[in-house]
Amino acid sequence: MNNRILLSTPHMSGNERKYIDEAFETNWIAPLGPNVDSFEKEISIYSGVKGVTVTNSGTAAIHLALAVLGVGKGDTVFVSTFTFVASANPILYLGAEPVFIDSEADTWNMSPDALEIALTEVKAMNQLPKAVIVVNLYGQSAKMDELNAIAQKFNVPIVEDAAESLGSTYKNKKSGTLGKLGIYSFNGNKIITTSGGGALVSDDEDLLARARFLATQAKDPAPYYQHSQVGYNYRMSNVVAGIGRAQLEVLDERVNRRREVFNNYQLELGNISGVNFMPEMVETTSNRWLTTLTIDPTKYNLHPLEFMTMMDEVGIETRALWKPLHLQPLFNNTKFYTDSENKKPVSEMLFERGLCLPSGTNMTEFDQLRVITEMKKLLNSSRKRVHVFNWNKKMGSNAKIQHKIN
Ligand SMILES: *Cc1c(COP(=O)(O)O)cnc(C)c1O
Numbered sequence: 001m002n003n004r005i006l007l008s009t010p011h012m013s014g015n016e017r018k019y020i021d022e023a024f025e026t027n028w029i030a031p032l033g034p035n036v037d038s039f040e041k042e043i044s045i046y047s048g049v050k051g052v053t054v055t056n057s058g059t060a061a062i063h064l065a066l067a068v069l070g071v072g073k074g075d076t077v078f079v080s081t082f083t084f085v086a087s088a089n090p091i092l093y094l095g096a097e098p099v100f101i102d103s104e105a106d107t108w109n110m111s112p113d114a115l116e117i118a119l120t121e122v123k124a125m126n127q128l129p130k131a132v133i134v135v136n137l138y139g140q141s142a143k144m145d146e147l148n149a150i151a152q153k154f155n156v157p158i159v160e161d162a163a164e165s166l167g168s169t170y171k172n173k174k175s176g177t178l179g180k181l182g183i184y185s186f187n188g189n190k191i192i193t194t195s196g197g198g199a200l201v202s203d204d205e206d207l208l209a210r211a212r213f214l215a216t217q218a219k220d221p222a223p224y225y226q227h228s229q230v231g232y233n234y235r236m237s238n239v240v241a242g243i244g245r246a247q248l249e250v251l252d253e254r255v256n257r258r259r260e261v262f263n264n265y266q267l268e269l270g271n272i273s274g275v276n277f278m279p280e281m282v283e284t285t286s287n288r289w290l291t292t293l294t295i296d297p298t299k300y301n302l303h304p305l306e307f308m309t310m311m312d313e314v315g316i317e318t319r320a321l322w323k324p325l326h327l328q329p330l331f332n333n334t335k336f337y338t339d340s341e342n343k344k345p346v347s348e349m350l351f352e353r354g355l356c357l358p359s360g361t362n363m364t365e366f367d368q369l370r371v372i373t374e375m376k377k378l379l380n381s382s383r384k385r386v387h388v389f390n391w392n393k394k395m396g397s398n399a400k401i402q403h404k405i406n
Pocket residue numbers: 057058059060083084086087135161163164184185186187196197198
Protein backbone atom coordinates (compact mmCIF):
# COMPACT_ATOMS: atom_id res chain seq x y z
CA MET A 1 0.00 0.00 0.00
CA ASN A 2 1.09 3.60 -0.49
CA ASN A 3 2.40 5.66 2.39
CA ARG A 4 -0.05 6.70 5.04
CA ILE A 5 -1.45 10.18 4.50
CA LEU A 6 -1.42 12.13 7.74
CA LEU A 7 -3.59 15.00 8.89
CA SER A 8 -0.91 17.67 9.25
CA THR A 9 2.82 17.12 9.61
CA PRO A 10 5.76 19.47 10.18
CA HIS A 11 6.99 21.11 6.99
CA MET A 12 10.47 22.56 7.26
CA SER A 13 11.59 25.31 4.90
CA GLY A 14 15.25 24.34 4.72
CA ASN A 15 16.47 27.49 6.48
CA GLU A 16 15.94 26.18 10.01
CA ARG A 17 19.44 24.69 10.18
CA LYS A 18 21.01 28.07 9.50
CA TYR A 19 19.52 29.59 12.66
CA ILE A 20 20.14 26.46 14.72
CA ASP A 21 23.78 26.41 13.58
CA GLU A 22 24.12 30.04 14.63
CA ALA A 23 22.92 29.09 18.07
CA PHE A 24 25.42 26.22 18.23
CA GLU A 25 28.33 28.28 16.90
CA THR A 26 27.78 30.98 19.50
CA ASN A 27 26.93 28.40 22.19
CA TRP A 28 23.55 30.07 22.81
CA ILE A 29 22.03 26.71 23.70
CA ALA A 30 20.66 27.99 26.97
CA PRO A 31 17.14 29.33 27.15
CA LEU A 32 16.78 32.81 25.71
CA GLY A 33 19.39 34.43 23.45
CA PRO A 34 19.52 36.21 20.08
CA ASN A 35 17.16 33.85 18.20
CA VAL A 36 14.52 34.39 20.89
CA ASP A 37 14.89 38.18 20.68
CA SER A 38 14.75 38.12 16.87
CA PHE A 39 11.84 35.68 16.76
CA GLU A 40 9.84 37.93 19.10
CA LYS A 41 10.61 41.00 17.01
CA GLU A 42 9.72 39.18 13.79
CA ILE A 43 6.37 37.95 15.17
CA SER A 44 5.60 41.46 16.35
CA ILE A 45 6.29 42.84 12.86
CA TYR A 46 4.31 40.06 11.18
CA SER A 47 1.30 40.44 13.45
CA GLY A 48 1.45 44.21 13.82
CA VAL A 49 1.40 43.99 17.57
CA LYS A 50 3.59 45.90 20.03
CA GLY A 51 4.90 43.10 22.18
CA VAL A 52 5.57 39.37 21.99
CA THR A 53 6.79 36.84 24.55
CA VAL A 54 7.63 33.44 23.15
CA THR A 55 7.01 30.45 25.39
CA ASN A 56 7.66 26.71 25.40
CA SER A 57 4.03 25.95 24.45
CA GLY A 58 0.77 27.59 23.48
CA THR A 59 -0.77 26.21 26.65
CA ALA A 60 1.90 28.03 28.70
CA ALA A 61 1.02 31.24 26.85
CA ILE A 62 -2.66 30.83 27.82
CA HIS A 63 -1.67 30.14 31.41
CA LEU A 64 0.44 33.33 31.49
CA ALA A 65 -2.32 35.38 29.85
CA LEU A 66 -4.78 34.35 32.55
CA ALA A 67 -2.22 34.83 35.31
CA VAL A 68 -1.43 38.42 34.29
CA LEU A 69 -5.15 39.18 34.11
CA GLY A 70 -5.31 38.19 37.76
CA VAL A 71 -7.25 34.95 37.43
CA GLY A 72 -7.06 33.01 40.68
CA LYS A 73 -8.86 30.71 43.04
CA GLY A 74 -12.62 31.07 43.02
CA ASP A 75 -12.71 33.14 39.82
CA THR A 76 -14.53 32.12 36.68
CA VAL A 77 -13.29 32.35 33.09
CA PHE A 78 -15.60 32.06 30.08
CA VAL A 79 -14.26 29.98 27.21
CA SER A 80 -15.47 28.58 23.88
CA THR A 81 -16.80 25.07 24.41
CA PHE A 82 -15.92 23.94 20.89
CA THR A 83 -12.13 23.68 21.21
CA PHE A 84 -9.14 21.60 22.23
CA VAL A 85 -8.81 21.04 25.97
CA ALA A 86 -5.63 23.17 26.09
CA SER A 87 -7.82 26.29 25.80
CA ALA A 88 -9.36 25.54 29.20
CA ASN A 89 -6.79 23.55 31.18
CA PRO A 90 -4.91 26.67 32.35
CA ILE A 91 -8.14 27.87 34.01
CA LEU A 92 -7.91 24.78 36.21
CA TYR A 93 -4.17 25.30 36.82
CA LEU A 94 -5.07 28.62 38.44
CA GLY A 95 -7.80 27.14 40.62
CA ALA A 96 -10.49 28.96 38.68
CA GLU A 97 -13.63 27.57 37.09
CA PRO A 98 -14.47 27.52 33.39
CA VAL A 99 -17.89 28.42 32.03
CA PHE A 100 -18.46 27.19 28.49
CA ILE A 101 -20.02 29.20 25.68
CA ASP A 102 -21.57 27.64 22.59
CA SER A 103 -20.64 28.21 18.94
CA GLU A 104 -22.73 29.88 16.25
CA ALA A 105 -23.20 28.54 12.73
CA ASP A 106 -21.46 31.27 10.67
CA THR A 107 -17.97 30.74 12.07
CA TRP A 108 -18.36 27.65 14.31
CA ASN A 109 -16.75 29.85 16.98
CA MET A 110 -18.08 31.60 20.09
CA SER A 111 -21.64 32.85 19.74
CA PRO A 112 -21.97 36.55 20.63
CA ASP A 113 -25.59 35.91 21.61
CA ALA A 114 -24.66 33.15 24.03
CA LEU A 115 -21.86 35.31 25.47
CA GLU A 116 -24.24 38.20 26.04
CA ILE A 117 -26.85 35.97 27.69
CA ALA A 118 -24.17 34.48 29.94
CA LEU A 119 -22.59 37.80 30.94
CA THR A 120 -25.98 39.38 31.62
CA GLU A 121 -26.97 36.47 33.83
CA VAL A 122 -23.76 36.34 35.90
CA LYS A 123 -23.62 40.12 36.26
CA ALA A 124 -26.99 40.01 37.97
CA MET A 125 -25.40 37.63 40.49
CA ASN A 126 -22.32 39.81 40.76
CA GLN A 127 -20.13 37.01 39.39
CA LEU A 128 -18.53 38.44 36.27
CA PRO A 129 -15.65 36.34 34.88
CA LYS A 130 -12.06 37.57 35.03
CA ALA A 131 -11.59 36.90 31.31
CA VAL A 132 -13.20 35.45 28.18
CA ILE A 133 -11.11 33.07 26.05
CA VAL A 134 -12.27 33.21 22.44
CA VAL A 135 -10.93 30.46 20.19
CA ASN A 136 -10.47 30.71 16.41
CA LEU A 137 -10.88 27.12 15.30
CA TYR A 138 -9.26 25.52 12.26
CA GLY A 139 -8.07 28.97 11.15
CA GLN A 140 -11.47 30.72 11.09
CA SER A 141 -11.66 33.92 13.10
CA ALA A 142 -14.53 34.34 15.54
CA LYS A 143 -16.86 37.37 15.29
CA MET A 144 -14.35 39.53 17.12
CA ASP A 145 -16.08 42.92 16.71
CA GLU A 146 -19.32 41.64 18.20
CA LEU A 147 -17.57 39.68 20.95
CA ASN A 148 -15.32 42.63 21.84
CA ALA A 149 -18.28 45.02 22.00
CA ILE A 150 -20.12 42.73 24.41
CA ALA A 151 -17.06 42.04 26.56
CA GLN A 152 -16.29 45.75 26.74
CA LYS A 153 -19.83 46.51 27.84
CA PHE A 154 -19.21 44.27 30.85
CA ASN A 155 -15.59 45.37 31.17
CA VAL A 156 -14.17 41.86 30.83
CA PRO A 157 -10.91 41.36 28.86
CA ILE A 158 -10.74 38.93 25.93
CA VAL A 159 -7.89 36.47 25.42
CA GLU A 160 -7.77 35.34 21.81
CA ASP A 161 -6.68 31.71 21.44
CA ALA A 162 -5.22 31.91 17.94
CA ALA A 163 -3.27 28.64 18.26
CA GLU A 164 -4.90 27.42 15.05
CA SER A 165 -5.30 30.72 13.24
CA LEU A 166 -1.79 32.12 12.91
CA GLY A 167 -1.64 33.86 9.51
CA SER A 168 -5.42 34.33 9.27
CA THR A 169 -6.88 37.82 9.12
CA TYR A 170 -9.96 39.54 10.48
CA LYS A 171 -10.85 42.84 8.77
CA ASN A 172 -7.22 43.25 7.67
CA LYS A 173 -5.87 42.63 11.15
CA LYS A 174 -3.89 39.53 11.97
CA SER A 175 -5.77 36.92 13.94
CA GLY A 176 -4.62 36.84 17.55
CA THR A 177 -4.27 40.61 17.86
CA LEU A 178 -7.93 41.51 18.41
CA GLY A 179 -8.25 40.86 22.13
CA LYS A 180 -6.42 42.23 25.15
CA LEU A 181 -3.94 39.38 24.78
CA GLY A 182 -3.53 36.71 22.10
CA ILE A 183 -1.74 33.39 21.93
CA TYR A 184 -0.18 31.33 19.17
CA SER A 185 1.05 27.73 19.17
CA PHE A 186 4.03 26.26 17.32
CA ASN A 187 3.19 22.68 18.19
CA GLY A 188 4.15 19.99 15.66
CA ASN A 189 0.79 19.80 13.90
CA LYS A 190 0.16 23.56 13.60
CA ILE A 191 0.58 25.61 10.43
CA ILE A 192 4.19 26.39 11.37
CA THR A 193 6.11 24.65 14.11
CA THR A 194 9.17 24.96 16.31
CA SER A 195 8.66 21.31 17.38
CA GLY A 196 6.91 22.77 20.41
CA GLY A 197 6.36 26.34 21.47
CA GLY A 198 4.00 29.25 21.70
CA ALA A 199 3.73 33.01 21.89
CA LEU A 200 1.84 35.56 23.92
CA VAL A 201 1.12 38.80 22.06
CA SER A 202 -0.36 42.12 23.14
CA ASP A 203 -0.27 45.86 22.65
CA ASP A 204 -0.17 46.16 26.44
CA GLU A 205 3.54 46.01 27.15
CA ASP A 206 3.09 46.18 30.92
CA LEU A 207 1.07 42.98 30.85
CA LEU A 208 3.72 41.33 28.67
CA ALA A 209 6.54 42.43 30.98
CA ARG A 210 4.66 40.83 33.82
CA ALA A 211 4.15 37.65 31.79
CA ARG A 212 7.89 37.50 31.10
CA PHE A 213 8.59 37.89 34.78
CA LEU A 214 6.23 35.03 35.68
CA ALA A 215 7.62 32.88 32.85
CA THR A 216 11.18 33.08 34.23
CA GLN A 217 10.49 31.91 37.80
CA ALA A 218 9.28 35.33 39.08
CA LYS A 219 12.68 36.49 40.34
CA ASP A 220 12.52 39.62 42.45
CA PRO A 221 14.99 42.38 41.53
CA ALA A 222 17.57 41.46 44.20
CA PRO A 223 21.28 40.49 44.00
CA TYR A 224 20.40 36.96 45.15
CA TYR A 225 17.54 34.60 44.31
CA GLN A 226 14.53 36.04 46.00
CA HIS A 227 10.92 35.19 45.19
CA SER A 228 7.71 36.67 46.54
CA GLN A 229 5.25 34.86 44.32
CA VAL A 230 4.82 31.69 42.34
CA GLY A 231 6.59 31.64 38.97
CA TYR A 232 6.93 29.27 36.02
CA ASN A 233 9.64 28.04 33.69
CA TYR A 234 7.86 28.79 30.44
CA ARG A 235 10.30 30.58 28.13
CA MET A 236 11.29 29.28 24.72
CA SER A 237 14.84 28.03 24.16
CA ASN A 238 17.19 29.80 21.79
CA VAL A 239 17.64 26.66 19.66
CA VAL A 240 13.91 26.19 19.20
CA ALA A 241 13.42 29.89 18.40
CA GLY A 242 15.83 29.37 15.49
CA ILE A 243 13.41 26.89 13.94
CA GLY A 244 10.61 29.40 14.48
CA ARG A 245 12.44 32.20 12.66
CA ALA A 246 12.83 30.09 9.52
CA GLN A 247 9.24 28.87 9.76
CA LEU A 248 7.84 32.39 10.10
CA GLU A 249 9.59 33.35 6.85
CA VAL A 250 7.40 30.86 4.98
CA LEU A 251 4.17 31.35 6.95
CA ASP A 252 2.36 33.23 4.17
CA GLU A 253 3.39 30.56 1.67
CA ARG A 254 2.01 27.94 4.02
CA VAL A 255 -1.28 29.83 4.33
CA ASN A 256 -1.58 30.00 0.54
CA ARG A 257 -0.88 26.31 0.18
CA ARG A 258 -3.39 25.33 2.89
CA ARG A 259 -5.99 27.44 1.15
CA GLU A 260 -5.16 25.72 -2.13
CA VAL A 261 -5.60 22.32 -0.47
CA PHE A 262 -8.97 23.50 0.85
CA ASN A 263 -10.01 24.79 -2.57
CA ASN A 264 -9.17 21.46 -4.19
CA TYR A 265 -11.33 19.63 -1.67
CA GLN A 266 -14.16 22.07 -2.10
CA LEU A 267 -14.01 21.84 -5.87
CA GLU A 268 -14.17 18.03 -5.80
CA LEU A 269 -16.51 17.41 -2.87
CA GLY A 270 -18.34 20.71 -2.41
CA ASN A 271 -21.18 19.91 -4.78
CA ILE A 272 -22.04 16.62 -3.15
CA SER A 273 -25.39 16.82 -1.44
CA GLY A 274 -25.17 16.76 2.36
CA VAL A 275 -21.50 17.71 2.46
CA ASN A 276 -20.72 21.18 3.79
CA PHE A 277 -17.36 22.83 4.39
CA MET A 278 -16.53 25.15 7.27
CA PRO A 279 -17.65 28.59 6.11
CA GLU A 280 -15.30 31.54 5.73
CA MET A 281 -16.83 34.70 7.12
CA VAL A 282 -16.86 37.86 5.00
CA GLU A 283 -13.96 40.24 5.69
CA THR A 284 -11.85 37.39 7.04
CA THR A 285 -9.32 35.06 5.49
CA SER A 286 -8.80 31.72 7.12
CA ASN A 287 -5.42 30.02 7.03
CA ARG A 288 -7.49 26.82 6.47
CA TRP A 289 -5.21 25.03 8.92
CA LEU A 290 -7.38 21.94 8.57
CA THR A 291 -10.04 21.42 5.94
CA THR A 292 -13.16 20.49 7.89
CA LEU A 293 -16.57 19.47 6.68
CA THR A 294 -19.86 18.19 7.99
CA ILE A 295 -21.76 15.18 6.67
CA ASP A 296 -25.53 15.38 6.95
CA PRO A 297 -26.74 12.30 8.90
CA THR A 298 -30.15 12.45 7.20
CA LYS A 299 -28.41 11.78 3.88
CA TYR A 300 -25.69 9.29 4.82
CA ASN A 301 -25.69 6.04 6.74
CA LEU A 302 -22.18 6.42 8.07
CA HIS A 303 -21.32 8.48 11.13
CA PRO A 304 -18.15 10.61 10.75
CA LEU A 305 -16.39 8.25 13.16
CA GLU A 306 -17.14 5.41 10.76
CA PHE A 307 -15.74 7.50 7.92
CA MET A 308 -12.66 7.93 10.09
CA THR A 309 -12.25 4.18 10.61
CA MET A 310 -12.80 3.34 6.97
CA MET A 311 -10.43 6.05 5.75
CA ASP A 312 -7.90 4.71 8.23
CA GLU A 313 -8.20 1.27 6.66
CA VAL A 314 -7.03 2.68 3.33
CA GLY A 315 -4.14 4.52 4.96
CA ILE A 316 -5.64 7.98 5.34
CA GLU A 317 -5.76 9.81 8.66
CA THR A 318 -8.86 11.89 9.28
CA ARG A 319 -10.14 13.19 12.59
CA ALA A 320 -13.38 14.03 14.32
CA LEU A 321 -13.97 17.68 15.14
CA TRP A 322 -13.20 18.76 18.72
CA LYS A 323 -15.56 17.21 21.23
CA PRO A 324 -17.15 20.17 23.03
CA LEU A 325 -15.61 20.73 26.44
CA HIS A 326 -18.98 20.84 28.21
CA LEU A 327 -19.36 17.17 27.19
CA GLN A 328 -15.96 16.13 28.54
CA PRO A 329 -15.84 13.98 31.69
CA LEU A 330 -13.15 16.37 33.00
CA PHE A 331 -15.73 19.15 33.08
CA ASN A 332 -18.71 17.32 34.53
CA ASN A 333 -21.11 19.73 36.21
CA THR A 334 -19.62 22.80 34.58
CA LYS A 335 -21.90 25.60 33.41
CA PHE A 336 -22.66 25.86 29.71
CA TYR A 337 -24.54 28.53 27.75
CA THR A 338 -26.07 27.73 24.38
CA ASP A 339 -27.42 30.27 21.92
CA SER A 340 -30.21 28.02 20.76
CA GLU A 341 -32.46 27.32 23.73
CA ASN A 342 -34.76 24.87 22.00
CA LYS A 343 -32.37 23.34 19.52
CA LYS A 344 -29.33 21.17 19.84
CA PRO A 345 -26.30 23.33 20.66
CA VAL A 346 -24.34 24.24 17.52
CA SER A 347 -21.12 22.80 18.99
CA GLU A 348 -22.78 19.42 19.60
CA MET A 349 -24.29 19.38 16.14
CA LEU A 350 -20.84 20.08 14.64
CA PHE A 351 -19.19 17.40 16.73
CA GLU A 352 -21.73 14.82 15.60
CA ARG A 353 -21.36 15.63 11.93
CA GLY A 354 -17.84 16.87 11.39
CA LEU A 355 -14.63 15.49 9.98
CA CYS A 356 -11.13 16.96 9.40
CA LEU A 357 -9.32 15.92 6.23
CA PRO A 358 -5.56 15.68 5.70
CA SER A 359 -4.44 19.25 5.04
CA GLY A 360 -0.67 19.35 5.37
CA THR A 361 1.28 21.73 3.14
CA ASN A 362 3.69 18.95 2.22
CA MET A 363 0.95 16.62 1.04
CA THR A 364 1.37 15.91 -2.69
CA GLU A 365 -1.40 16.52 -5.20
CA PHE A 366 -1.43 12.79 -5.84
CA ASP A 367 -2.02 12.12 -2.15
CA GLN A 368 -4.82 14.65 -2.05
CA LEU A 369 -6.40 12.98 -5.06
CA ARG A 370 -6.29 9.70 -3.15
CA VAL A 371 -8.13 11.31 -0.24
CA ILE A 372 -10.72 12.81 -2.59
CA THR A 373 -11.24 9.49 -4.40
CA GLU A 374 -11.68 7.54 -1.17
CA MET A 375 -14.05 10.16 0.24
CA LYS A 376 -16.16 10.04 -2.91
CA LYS A 377 -16.27 6.25 -2.76
CA LEU A 378 -17.40 6.27 0.87
CA LEU A 379 -19.92 9.03 0.35
CA ASN A 380 -21.35 7.20 -2.63
CA SER A 381 -21.63 3.87 -0.89
CA SER A 382 -23.20 5.32 2.25
CA ARG A 383 -25.70 7.65 0.65
CA LYS A 384 -29.27 6.99 1.69
CA ARG A 385 -30.62 6.25 -1.71
CA VAL A 386 -33.95 7.28 -3.08
CA HIS A 387 -34.57 4.63 -5.72
CA VAL A 388 -36.81 5.31 -8.63
CA PHE A 389 -38.34 2.10 -9.91
CA ASN A 390 -39.29 2.55 -13.45
CA TRP A 391 -42.50 0.63 -13.76
CA ASN A 392 -42.86 1.65 -17.37
CA LYS A 393 -40.73 -1.19 -18.62
CA LYS A 394 -42.31 -3.90 -16.56
CA MET A 395 -45.85 -2.83 -16.17
CA GLY A 396 -46.40 -0.72 -19.21
CA SER A 397 -47.58 2.10 -17.01
CA ASN A 398 -46.33 5.63 -16.42
CA ALA A 399 -46.40 5.22 -12.68
CA LYS A 400 -43.17 5.91 -10.93
CA ILE A 401 -42.94 4.86 -7.34
CA GLN A 402 -40.41 6.43 -5.13
CA HIS A 403 -39.15 4.05 -2.57
CA LYS A 404 -36.78 5.09 0.18
CA ILE A 405 -34.55 2.19 0.96
CA ASN A 406 -33.06 3.33 4.22
C1 LIG B 1 -2.77 23.50 19.86
C2 LIG B 1 -3.74 24.29 20.60
C3 LIG B 1 -3.45 24.84 21.86
C4 LIG B 1 -2.23 24.50 22.65
O1 LIG B 1 -1.04 24.76 22.08
P1 LIG B 1 0.25 23.89 22.51
O2 LIG B 1 1.37 24.63 21.86
O3 LIG B 1 0.06 22.52 21.96
O4 LIG B 1 0.35 23.90 23.99
C5 LIG B 1 -4.39 25.67 22.45
N1 LIG B 1 -5.57 25.93 21.87
C6 LIG B 1 -5.90 25.40 20.68
C7 LIG B 1 -7.21 25.75 20.09
C8 LIG B 1 -5.01 24.54 20.02
O5 LIG B 1 -5.37 23.99 18.86
